[in-house]
Amino acid sequence: MSQKPSLPGDKIAIIEEFETGVNTFDDGHTIRSVVIGTSDFDKTNRIAKINQIKSPAVPQINDLVIGNVSALMNNMFAVAILYINGKPTHSGLECICQAKGAKKRIIARVSDIIMVKVISHLNGAIHATISEPELGVLFTQCNQCAGKVVTIGGNVKCVDCGYIEERKLSTKFGNSDFIKLGSK
Numbered sequence: 001m002s003q004k005p006s007l008p009g010d011k012i013a014i015i016e017e018f019e020t021g022v023n024t025f026d027d028g029h030t031i032r033s034v035v036i037g038t039s040d041f042d043k044t045n046r047i048a049k050i051n052q053i054k055s056p057a058v059p060q061i062n063d064l065v066i067g068n069v070s071a072l073m074n075n076m077f078a079v080a081i082l083y084i085n086g087k088p089t090h091s092g093l094e095c096i097c098q099a100k101g102a103k104k105r106i107i108a109r110v111s112d113i114i115m116v117k118v119i120s121h122l123n124g125a126i127h128a129t130i131s132e133p134e135l136g137v138l139f140t141q142c143n144q145c146a147g148k149v150v151t152i153g154g155n156v157k158c159v160d161c162g163y164i165e166e167r168k169l170s171t172k173f174g175n176s177d178f179i180k181l182g183s184k
């Protein structure tokens with residue numbers, strides 16, 4: 001029963017065989033889907049329709065995203081999305097976060113857990129910001145020994161080896177109730 005979902009524009013039938021039903025249109029020759037969904041053919045009434053699949057969880061503007069830093073680039077970093085507004089998601093989507101001044105200071109490290117806010121969908125990418133007090137790193141470890149860290153000022157200090165490093169910390173740093181934290 002694993003039917004591949006139709007995408008908007010996909011051909012699902014020809015007009016000689018079926019009439020257009022819900023979530024479809026015809027282009028004069030073929031019936032096509034207008035949504036992501038599974039096709040459903042009413043053979044008695046010869047109507048083709050699409051049962052829309054709830055689209056994969058894509059965070060919208062102003063949504064709070066919590067995820068793992070997956071890559072650091074020059075002036076930005078990527079976050080693998082784990083929670084959207086406190087709801088776990090398994091979409092595998094990433095968002096891109098601008099990190100102004102990242103050359104001068106350490107904003108985050110790969111695998112840090114970070115809270116960001118979505119600001120735009122530009123060129124097919126999800127863009128987010130950390131430029132608010134509660135946004136930023138929620139969880140990190142010592143970059144030298146993977147030990148537990150505590151905050152001192154705007155930095156984190158390893159309780160094992162004493163190594164100190166910068167982060168853009170969230171005011172919620174140390175709170176691991178990610179579901180509650182991200183809920184609006």
Ligand SMILES: [Zn+2]
Pocket residue numbers: 142143144145146147158159160161162163
């Ligand atoms: Zn350490």
